[in-house]
Amino acid sequence: MQTEASTADLNADNLRRAAIDRSLKGPVLFLFTNAAFWLMASTLMGFVAASKLVSPSFMDWGSWITYGRLQPAHLCALVYGWGIQAGLGVALWLMARRTAVVMKSGQGTLVTLGILWNIAVTASIIGILGGGSRSIEWLEFPQGIWPVFAGIFLVFAFKIVSMAAKPERTEGFLISTWYILAACFFFPWIFITANTLLNNLDLGAIGAGISAWYVHGVILLFFVPVGIGSAYYFIPKITGQPIHSAQLAQMGFWMLVILGSWTGMQRYLGGPIPAWMPSIGAMAGVLLLIPVGVVGLNHHLTTLGKHSQVASSPTLRFTFFGALFYPVSGIILALISASWSGSTLQFTHAWYGYQIVAVYGFFSMCVFGAIYYIVPRLAGCEWLSVRLIRNHFWFSVYGIGTIVLASVVGGIQHGAGLNDAANWNNTFWGVVMNSRGYVTARAVAWLFILWSNFWFLIHLLLMVAGLGRRSSAPTLLTHDHDDHLPVTEGVKA
Amino acid sequence: MTDFRTFVLKLIAAFGFPWLLLIVWPAISYQSIGPIAYDKEKGDELDGAYFFPMSSVNHTGGAIYAKEGCVQCHTQMIRPPQMALDGWRKGWGQDQSSRPAEPVRATVLRDYIGEKQAFLGIARVGPDLTNAGYRFENSTQVHMHLYAPQAVNEWSTMPSYRHLYIVRKQQGPDSPKALPLAGTKYAPKEGYEVVPTPEAEQLAAYVLSLKRDYPIPGSKALAAAPVKK
Numbered sequence: 128m129q130t131e132a133s134t135a136d137l138n139a140d141n142l143r144r145a146a147i148d149r150s151l152k153g154p155v156l157f158l159f160t161n162a163a164f165w166l167m168a169s170t171l172m173g174f175v176a177a178s179k180l181v182s183p184s185f186m187d188w189g190s191w192i193t194y195g196r197l198q199p200a201h202l203c204a205l206v207y208g209w210g211i212q213a214g215l216g217v218a219l220w221l222m223a224r225r226t227a228v229v230m231k232s233g234q235g236t237l238v239t240l241g242i243l244w245n246i247a248v249t250a251s252i253i254g255i256l257g258g259g260s261r262s263i264e265w266l267e268f269p270q271g272i273w274p275v276f277a278g279i280f281l282v283f284a285f286k287i288v289s290m291a292a293k294p295e296r297t298e299g300f301l302i303s304t305w306y307i308l309a310a311c312f313f314f315p316w317i318f319i320t321a322n323t324l325l326n327n328l329d330l331g332a333i334g335a336g337i338s339a340w341y342v343h344g345v346i347l348l349f350f351v352p353v354g355i356g357s358a359y360y361f362i363p364k365i366t367g368q369p370i371h372s373a374q375l376a377q378m379g380f381w382m383l384v385i386l387g388s389w390t391g392m393q394r395y396l397g398g399p400i401p402a403w404m405p406s407i408g409a410m411a412g413v414l415l416l417i418p419v420g421v422v423g424l425n426h427h428l429t430t431l432g433k434h435s436q437v438a439s440s441p442t443l444r445f446t447f448f449g450a451l452f453y454p455v456s457g458i459i460l461a462l463i464s465a466s467w468s469g470s471t472l473q474f475t476h477a478w479y480g481y482q483i484v485a486v487y488g489f490f491s492m493c494v495f496g497a498i499y500y501i502v503p504r505l506a507g508c509e510w511l512s513v514r515l516i517r518n519h520f521w522f523s524v525y526g527i528g529t530i531v532l533a534s535v536v537g538g539i540q541h542g543a544g545l546n547d548a549a550n551w552n553n554t555f556w557g558v559v560m561n562s563r564g565y566v567t568a569r570a571v572a573w574l575f576i577l578w579s580n581f582w583f584l585i586h587l588l589l590m591v592a593g594l595g596r597r598s599s600a601p602t603l604l605t606h607d608h609d610d611h612l613p614v615t616e617g618v619k620a
Numbered sequence: 621m622t623d624f625r626t627f628v629l630k631l632i633a634a635f636g637f638p639w640l641l642l643i644v645w646p647a648i649s650y651q652s653i654g655p656i657a658y659d660k661e662k663g664d665e666l667d668g669a670y671f672f673p674m675s676s677v678n679h680t681g682g683a684i685y686a687k688e689g690c691v692q693c694h695t696q697m698i699r700p701p702q703m704a705l706d707g708w709r710k711g712w713g714q715d716q717s718s719r720p721a722e723p724v725r726a727t728v729l730r731d732y733i734g735e736k737q738a739f740l741g742i743a744r745v746g747p748d749l750t751n752a753g754y755r756f757e758n759s760t761q762v763h764m765h766l767y768a769p770q771a772v773n774e775w776s777t778m779p780s781y782r783h784l785y786i787v788r789k790q791q792g793p794d795s796p797k798a799l800p801l802a803g804t805k806y807a808p809k810e811g812y813e814v815v816p817t818p819e820a821e822q823l824a825a826y827v828l829s830l831k832r833d834y835p836i837p838g839s840k841a842l843a844a845a846p847v848k849k
Binding site: 179180181182183187189190193194195196198199258259260261262263264267291292305308309312313316320324325328329330331332333334335336337338340348381384385388389392395396397398399400401404407466470473474475476478479541545546547548550551552553554555556558559560562 | 624627628638639647650688703704705710728742747776
């Protein structure tokens with residue numbers, strides 16, 4: 128984007144970047160570190176919950192650890208503890224860099240709010256495990272907590288949006304800004320709507336529809352925008368190529384916004400809500416393949432010819448694979464949504480597969496990519512070990528791949544078993560036995576991910592503590608040894 | 621910053637329209653949902669109006685159903701026969717025989733009136749509970765399922781809800797509430813008995829109150845089905 132900048136301009140740019148990074152260091156590192164802790168917690172709970180689906184007597188230590196409480200706690204930690212927290216960190220940093228705004232004050236407030244957010248997540252998990260769950264999907268936490276989440280998010284969103292409203296720099300194509308802004312607008316809107324309606328009104332089956340819309344809304348209008356926004360920022364930055372097509376980027380954005388807001392109620396296709404509501408959700412869920420394809424194509428064309436950097440840059444590698452999981456999540460959503468396949472996949476493990484591929488496979492991989500880029504700049508040191516990064520990457524990719532594959536294939540078998548006319552007067556024995564293998568695979572995969580996250584957390588903590596490598600060269604994945612790494616242009620911008 | 625303002629307005633328009641139409645409007649109009657009258661001319665054999673008496677659902681028990689997260693594995697929604705075989709599955713309706721004459725009817729909006737949020741469910745790791753009130757003959761059967769699921773079906777992956785039960789020293793004659801666990805490996809020690817807590821009683825009452833097949837006005841076949849309240 129800065130083609131013919133003079134040395135003086137470059138220096139000024141670098142100084143400004145350093146000033147931005149300094150101004151964000153506290154809040155962003157705080158969010159990342161705590162998010163990584165919750166990710167560990169969620170992974171651990173995911174492993175135990177999956178194991179309990181195989182053998183209910185596994186870790187049978189009391190009411191708080193039964194599957195019905197553990198599973199929502201696992202997803203609550205993943206969504207509010209890790210996802211939204213890390214997403215806010217990335218959004219804050221990306222927006223500051225895009226708009227070149229140095230945050231002058233408010234770091235202390237943001238950290239305080241971050242602490243409050245983590246207290247709220249802790250209270251949610253304890254509430255769910257302790258028997259305060261309300262069984263509203265992704266909103267299981269005790270009722271009193273939601274205004275805390277909403278309030279804190281709004282302050283962060285306000286900070287981010289006000290940067291975009293008064294940018295110091297406006298040149299360049301602003302697609303990642305768009306995505307971040309959309310995430311900042313939509314999450315509070317969806318969250319407050321769902322909580323206000325579900326807490327205050329008797330909604331019967333409509334309430335179930337709204338809660339399904341909420342889950343899809345958070346995925347499609349918060350996690351997806353932050354993930355794509357980050358990918359649109361880092362892919363061009365690291366490959367050094369501009370985004371291939373601005374038209375495709377705009378089209379992908381607006382179609383996501385328009386279709387994403389209609390999606391969700393297809394979860395109860397054939398259910399007791401007015402038929403047009405799930406039908407329109409099903410239609411939107413399938414049509415979302417278009418923006419998914421458009422964004423995928425654009426990312427692919429931007430990366431074209433620079434694939435060697437996927438191998439060398441940790442940021443690009445994570446982002447690239449995260450971006451690959453986006454089309455995968457779109458296809459799974461379309462399969463769950465379309466009525467011909469949805470009638471089989473409804474109420475099966477495939478739904479879990481979709482949540483994980485969207486929140487973990489796509490969003491989290493993009494966020495990991497962002498973290499590998501952002502943290503060295505904030506902490507002032509470089510990642511310690513190539514081996515730890517590789518370890519994180521491969522165990523994550525294999526783990527998520529296994530969960531998604533097992534959930535979707537297992538879901539097809541699960542659904543086929545439920546709908547098989549030959550089973551009409553059978554017990555659930557067959558369904559339970561058939562899904563056993565897939566659920567075991569899920570449990571093992573969570574163990575893989577646990578391993579990868581453990582080292583990611585340690586690595587991150589060392590970085591935050593300032594114990595990283597003191598070097599001007601970024602840690603790249605080309606050599607096994609950390610010494611004499613080649614400096615690739617564009618990586619440390 | 622007109623660019624910024626236009627962009628925000630576009631976002632609000634793009635999201636606000638579905639938000640109003642799909643969420644706010646249905647939520648508000650649901651508040652004034654009313655009964656539908658049975659119509660003899662359309663072949664209904666019943667008098668009065670269809671307004672499923674969901675007040676009969678035990679809401680106290682429903683809250684326990686929610687906090688234990690039963691929705692993670694049990695749905696409460698019957699899909700129509702053209703979409704899935706839900707209605708034909710054994711034990712999912714009123715007729716518990718292995719060859720019901722009619723499929724169980726699909727659930728409709730009015731079946732859930734009075735519930736704050738219908739527990740339509742997340743996955744079917746276990747069977748659907750829309751009409752579970754017909755499947756269990758009495759609360760003892762429900763308690764057995766809750767206390768020792770594997771005593772009922774050895775292969776079951778349902779967790780035991782032991783924390784809703786008290787194991788206490790037997791005093792005098794057998795308590796009528798004590799679970800008939802004798803002979804299973806879940807039986808308490810000699811001289812002890814397992815009795816439900818009030819929470820377990822409520823949960824069982826909730827499960828037994830789940831009957832959502834009240835005939836819908838205007839559908840002859842279904843109106844002919846036996847009615848139980």
